[in-house]
Amino acid sequence: MKKLSLILLIIFVCQISLAQNLSKYNLTFDKLASKWDEAMPLGNGMLGVLVWGKAGKLRLSLDRADLWDERQSMPDLNIYNFKWVQNQVDKKEYQIVQQKLDDPYDRATPTKIPAAAIEFNITNLGKVMSNVLDIKTALNTVKFQSGVMFNCYLHATRNQGFFSFENLKNTDILPELIVHNYAGNEKIANDNSHEGLGLQQLGYKKGNITKTTNTIRYNQPMADGHFYEVLILWEKINNNIIGSWTVSKDAVATIPPISSTAKEPTSWDAHIKWWTNFWSKSSISIPDELVEKQYYLEQYKLGSVAKKGAPAITLQAVWTADNGTLPPWKGDFHNDLNTQLSYWPTYTSNHLEEGKTFTDWLWKVKGESEKYTRNYFGVSGVNIPGVVTLSGYPMGGWIQYAMSPTVSAWCSQHFYWQWKYSMDKQFLDKEAYPYITQSATFLENITFLKDGVRMLPLSSSPEYNDNDITAWFKKWSNFDLGLTKFLFKAAKEVSVAKGDKKGAEHWQILTNQLPDYEVNETGFTIAPGQNLTASHRHMSQYMAIYPLALLDYNKPEDKIRIDNSYKQLEAKGTRAWCGYSFSWMASLYARAYQGDKALKQLQVFASNFCSSNSFHLNGDQKGGQYSSFTYRPFTLEGNFAFAQGVNELLLQSRGDYIEVFPSIPSTWKDCSFKDLRAEGAFLISANRVNSIAEKVKIYAEQGGQIRIKLPFKSMIAKDEKGREVKATTTAGITNYSFKKGEIITFLNNNG
Numbered sequence: 001m002k003k004l005s006l007i008l009l010i011i012f013v014c015q016i017s018l019a020q021n022l023s024k025y026n027l028t029f030d031k032l033a034s035k036w037d038e039a040m041p042l043g044n045g046m047l048g049v050l051v052w053g054k055a056g057k058l059r060l061s062l063d064r065a066d067l068w069d070e071r072q073s074m075p076d077l078n079i080y081n082f083k084w085v086q087n088q089v090d091k092k093e094y095q096i097v098q099q100k101l102d103d104p105y106d107r108a109t110p111t112k113i114p115a116a117a118i119e120f121n122i123t124n125l126g127k128v129m130s131n132v133l134d135i136k137t138a139l140n141t142v143k144f145q146s147g148v149m150f151n152c153y154l155h156a157t158r159n160q161g162f163f164s165f166e167n168l169k170n171t172d173i174l175p176e177l178i179v180h181n182y183a184g185n186e187k188i189a190n191d192n193s194h195e196g197l198g199l200q201q202l203g204y205k206k207g208n209i210t211k212t213t214n215t216i217r218y219n220q221p222m223a224d225g226h227f228y229e230v231l232i233l234w235e236k237i238n239n240n241i242i243g244s245w246t247v248s249k250d251a252v253a254t255i256p257p258i259s260s261t262a263k264e265p266t267s268w269d270a271h272i273k274w275w276t277n278f279w280s281k282s283s284i285s286i287p288d289e290l291v292e293k294q295y296y297l298e299q300y301k302l303g304s305v306a307k308k309g310a311p312a313i314t315l316q317a318v319w320t321a322d323n324g325t326l327p328p329w330k331g332d333f334h335n336d337l338n339t340q341l342s343y344w345p346t347y348t349s350n351h352l353e354e355g356k357t358f359t360d361w362l363w364k365v366k367g368e369s370e371k372y373t374r375n376y377f378g379v380s381g382v383n384i385p386g387v388v389t390l391s392g393y394p395m396g397g398w399i400q401y402a403m404s405p406t407v408s409a410w411c412s413q414h415f416y417w418q419w420k421y422s423m424d425k426q427f428l429d430k431e432a433y434p435y436i437t438q439s440a441t442f443l444e445n446i447t448f449l450k451d452g453v454r455m456l457p458l459s460s461s462p463e464y465n466d467n468d469i470t471a472w473f474k475k476w477s478n479f480d481l482g483l484t485k486f487l488f489k490a491a492k493e494v495s496v497a498k499g500d501k502k503g504a505e506h507w508q509i510l511t512n513q514l515p516d517y518e519v520n521e522t523g524f525t526i527a528p529g530q531n532l533t534a535s536h537r538h539m540s541q542y543m544a545i546y547p548l549a550l551l552d553y554n555k556p557e558d559k560i561r562i563d564n565s566y567k568q569l570e571a572k573g574t575r576a577w578c579g580y581s582f583s584w585m586a587s588l589y590a591r592a593y594q595g596d597k598a599l600k601q602l603q604v605f606a607s608n609f610c611s612s613n614s615f616h617l618n619g620d621q622k623g624g625q626y627s628s629f630t631y632r633p634f635t636l637e638g639n640f641a642f643a644q645g646v647n648e649l650l651l652q653s654r655g656d657y658i659e660v661f662p663s664i665p666s667t668w669k670d671c672s673f674k675d676l677r678a679e680g681a682f683l684i685s686a687n688r689v690n691s692i693a694e695k696v697k698i699y700a701e702q703g704g705q706i707r708i709k710l711p712f713k714s715m716i717a718k719d720e721k722g723r724e725v726k727a728t729t730t731a732g733i734t735n736y737s738f739k740k741g742e743i744i745t746f747l748n749n750n751g
Contacts, residue, residue, distance in 0.1 A: 021077035022279065025296035026178045027133040032142070036061055036322040037193060037634045038611045040133045040140045042154040042161070045307020046317025047247060049161055051152055057119040058142070058150065059178070060163070061322035062230060064247040067310045068390040069202060071223050073104035073749045077375040077394070085399065086457055091422050094469035097399070102467060105330075105397040108201035109223075110389045112331030114320040115247045117178040119161075120150075124171050128399050133613075135300040135395045138275055146171070155267070156274035158308075159248075160255050175232050175243055175520040177216045179207055181324060189273075194618075194633035206747040217253065224238055226751035229253035238719045250410075265483045282350040284650060286694060287668055288599070288642030291646060294606040297614040298643035301636070306346070306354035307561030311390055313342040313362035315635045317616075328633035335539065336386040336401040336462045340410050341580060344547065344587075344644035348420045348651060350677040358414050363431055365392025369408065373442055378404060379687065381442025382435065399469040400460035404444050408439040413547065416490045419497075420653075423681040423702040437503065440491035443484055444510060454513040456480055461526050461540045473527040478517050481545035485514055485550060517544060523565025532568055535576035537629075539584045541565075549655050553592045562592050576620045576627045580638035581607030581625075586645030595649055595663040602645050609638065616642075622661070651686075653679035657733055658706040660686050660696050669738075680704055682738075694745045707733050714749045 032053030033039045038230075039050035039061065048063040080100045088097045126145030128551075133140045142150040165173050182204035192625065207220035218230040231253035234243030246255045279299075286292050305317035314333050321327040333339055339358065348354030362369075362384065369384040372394055377383065385394035387402040396402055399589045409567045410611035412435060419432040445452045458472050461479040465471035476484075488511040495503035518525045524541045525531050532541065542565060544550040551558040574581070582605040589598035606621050619629040650673045654658045658678045672687035681701040687694050693711035700706070709732055717736065718742050727736040727746070736744060 007349065022136040022296060023134070025133055025293045025300075027297070029131040030610070031128050032058060032131055033613065034088075035191070035611075036634065037615055037617065038613050040131070041096065041301065041304060041319055041613060041615070042133075042138060042140060042152065042158070043304030043318040044154045045305060045310030045318070047154055047159050047161060048304070049154055050322060051142075053122075054119070056121070056123050057176075057325060058122045059322075060118040060152065060161075060245075061319075062115040062117060062161075062245065062247055063318045063320045064115055064228070064249060065314075065318050066249050066390060067115055067228055067247070067320075067339065069109045069111055069113055069223055069226075070389045070391055070393060072105045072393055073109060074394055074396050075100050075104070077372070081375065082377045082403075082405070082457070089458065089469060091597055092469065097419045098467060101396050101399045101403065103396075105387065105395055105402070108197050108203075108326065110330070110332075110393065110395055111196070111202075111326050112314060112316075112320055113199070113202070113326070114180060114322055115228065116180060116220075117188045117322060118232060118245060119176045119178050120165075120173050121176075122173070125173075130406040136279065136294065137272060138300070138304065153194070153271065154304075156271045158267075158270075159246055161245045163243045163245070166239070168239045168241065169710055172236075173241060175216065175234060177209060177230065177232060179209070179216055179218060179220070182206070182220070187464050190405075191323050192631045193321060193323065194328040194631060195321065195323060196328065196330060198325055201326075219367075224384070226250055228513070231255060233258060240407075247520070254418035271445050275303065278351075282673070282677070284646065284671075284673045284676075285645070286671045288603070288665075291599070291602045294602075294610070294614060295643055295646045298345065298639050299351075301614070301639060302345065302349075302351060302354055302643070305636070306343075306351075306357045308357065308360075310355060310357060312339060312358045313636060313640075314339075315637075317636055319634070321634070328635065330395070333388045333390075333394060335384060335388060335407050335411060335750040336404065338635060338637040339542075340414065340547075341584065341641040341644075343414055343640070345640050345647055348644065348647040348653075348676050348678070350675050350683065352418065352422055352677070356418060357415070357434075358411075359431060362414070363435065364410055366435070368392030370438075376447055377405065377442070379442060379445035381440075381445055382410055383442045392536050398463065400467070400471045400472075401462040404460060404462075404480075405443065405456060405458075406433075406483040406487075408445060408479045409487040412436045412487055412490060413438045416494070417679075419494070419676050420679040421681065423704070428494060428497055433498045433500075436487070436494050437491050437507075440487050440507060440510075443487060447484075449513065452698065453515050454510065456484070459527060461536050464526050464530070464536060464538070464540070473530065475528045476515060477527040477541070478524050479526075479540035479543055481514065481517060482548050482550060485511065485544070486548040488514070489550075504719050517561070519561050521566070522568040523561055523563070532572060534691075535572045535574060537576055537578045539581065539588060542588055543715050546584075547590045549591075549653070552654060559592075566592065567595075574626050577627050578629055579605055579616045579636070580635075580641055582609065583638045586642070587648045590645065590648035590652070590663040591654075593663050593669075595665040598649060598663060599643060599665040599667075604640060605638065605642050614639070647676065651676045651678060651684060654709075657709055658684070659709040660684065661688060661693055661711040662709070664688065675699075680706060682706055692748065692750075694748055697743065698738075698746070699743045700740060703738050703740035705735065705737050705744065707735055710734050710746055712746070712748045712750060716747045718745050719743070 039052035042049045050061040050351040139153045152163045154161045183206040210217045215233045232245045235258045257703045337426040345357045373383045386407045387395045387397045387739040416434040459477045459480045492507035582601040586598040617632040619631040674685045675683045683699040686696040
């Protein structure tokens with residue numbers, strides 16, 4: 001019994017002793033959230049929980065990342081294939097395409113589904129005095145006027161959640177399982193979150209609940225013999241209640257008894273160790289409280305949703321909507337923007353392990369992607385659907401993007417980045433090289449030569465002209481063209497690194513066959529004959545600027561193209577932008593050395609497009625101050641693209657060189673960062689005091705040549721022992737050949 005009380009003490013002590021450095025970024029309120037999308041979010045990649053208040057109860061909304069109903073709704077893609085779509089576009093008979101390939105997305109399945117909820121009656125505990133999410137330890141603590149304290153955390157390394165109530169005295173609070181209404185006819189309230197069909201549409205049988213004195217087990221049958229289970233167990237010790245829970249898929253739910261867990265001090269230690277290691281990877285310091293806090297909350301969410309062995313980040317990851325409906329956009333994998341943006345910050349922020357959950361998942365479903373490629377496109381190679389289930393099945397939707405021919409080209413960038421930022425030769429050989437070259441082979445097979453120029457049969461640009469037939473272009477969109485240029489270039493680079501000389505020559509030939517971008521006085525067009533004529537949420541036509549980094553603002557021709565593009569973009573305004581538009585725009589501005597404008601985008605995002613718990617809600621939450629979208633569907637890509645927008649101000653990998661402090665806003669007199677990662681597997685730390693950079697420290701994880709643009713007019717380079725070393729600088733770029741594990745510090749020598 002003493003052991004059980006001790007575990008509560010351990011939690012409290014760790015909360016005090018380990019949270020100091022990050023405490024100013026904690027989520028801190030004096031009440032429980034009244035909406036699920038404002039709840040305190042906890043997660044470990046596989047399991048998730050939202051802590052909030054509903055009808056006088058403290059509610060834990062439980063989730064599991066692989067809880068999917070994957071019953072397919074798509075027709076036979078051997079019949080309704082890409083060639084068939086081309087024929088309908090040529091005949092201008094597009095309604096049948098929408099019926100066959102778009103309408104299936106509006107059916108109940110496939111979809112992500114929520115698990116259940118746990119509720120506690122807290123009416124006798126008095127007013128909530130404080131409600132804090134400590135991001136250092138991923139612990140939520142709620143203190144009540146009565147002196148009762150509630151603790152809740154999700155274990156970082158095991159699929160088990162914990163909760164406790166302390167100082168209950170004469171009050172008895174026991175958990176109550178709340179099951180979702182799969183079998184009833186409950187009326188669904190519109191909460192403006194782009195909610196889907198009611199959960200009743202899934203047609204599940206009523207689940208079974210089994211109770212004992214201190215356990216509740218819930219078994220919910222799904223379709224096709226699948227099921228999931230929720231298990232809750234607890235013990236009451238003196239004036240405390242300590243409990244635990246888990247969710248399993250297609251397996252009996254099991255967790256150790258509370259007593260045995262309490263006797264295992266390494267359990268909490270392992271949780272703390274994981275989060276301590278996570279936070280040690282990198283840090284930043286900037287003089288903007290709003291942006292800095294949002295940045296650290298994005299890092300916290302990243303650690304909560306991306307974990308080795310768990311699925312990749314979906315639209316909401318482990319925080320499926322708890323409102324009686326299917327989640328916004330079915331909680332799926334949207335590879336026309338959302339998954340890619342969600343992983344942007346993992347590389348620069350030095351969280352490669354978290355980033356690898358994306359390439360791990362892409363590799364896992366590669367077989368299904370190849371099958372889809374053969375069936376729908378009729379050629380070999382790899383192209384994953386743009387809207388896809390957990391197991392890699394296509395879901396349909398607006399097929400210009402849901403079944404676009406360049407989806408794997410964009411996904412391939414993450415294999416490329418994972419290799420470039422780690423320089424892991426084994427990853428190159430086993431995954432990056434084959435995935436990138438097989439994706440490039442698909443695009444080679446689907447394109448054709450016309451008068452010596454390589455063309456794509458049908459092109460598009462997300463989500464211009466929405467789902468209309470006019471969303472298809474007979475000539476390259478700049479979105480598709482940029483991705484194809486990048487993919488052939490990447491295929492050449494990985495071929496060179498692999499020693500495949502013949503392959504490298506082949507991809508260079510294909511690159512030379514591609515046309516130039518379509519540009520005019522408005523900068524990048526959407527496609528030939530299609531200028532940006534109105535505000536639009538997607539920045540797809542600017543892919544070559546960022547994230548593909550095929551253009552460099554330091555080159556005169558590229559500068560003109562970029563300046564004209566931004567002038568046109570600014571003229572059309574932000575009325576049709578979503579939250580992620582501002583996040584993406586921050587990186588675009590940063591690439592053009594426009595730090596003040598980039599910072600403005602970040603400030604607008606954090607102040608107008610996020611819930612009180614930092615969730616990106618897509619629409620303008622201040623009544624349309626910046627956007628006509630005022631709804632509140634929660635998705636994560638805007639959050640993580642925001643974090644990368646901050647990174648881009650501090651450190652950029654710009655193709656063949658690295659730049660430190662490339663786009664610092666004019667108001668940032670003092671700023672610094674520690675262990676941000678650059679291409680080439682270099683960890684970089686730097687500081688800036690009173691607008692002057694003092695030093696840049698570089699650790700070469702793998703060794704090799706660095707080309708870096710330093711923020712000094714002149715510098716001195718020193719090794720770990722303080723000895724000067726020689727580095728050459730040409731045209732503002734410093735070159736140095738690192739040994740593996742070597743550390744060199746470059747010091748400002750401007751006097």
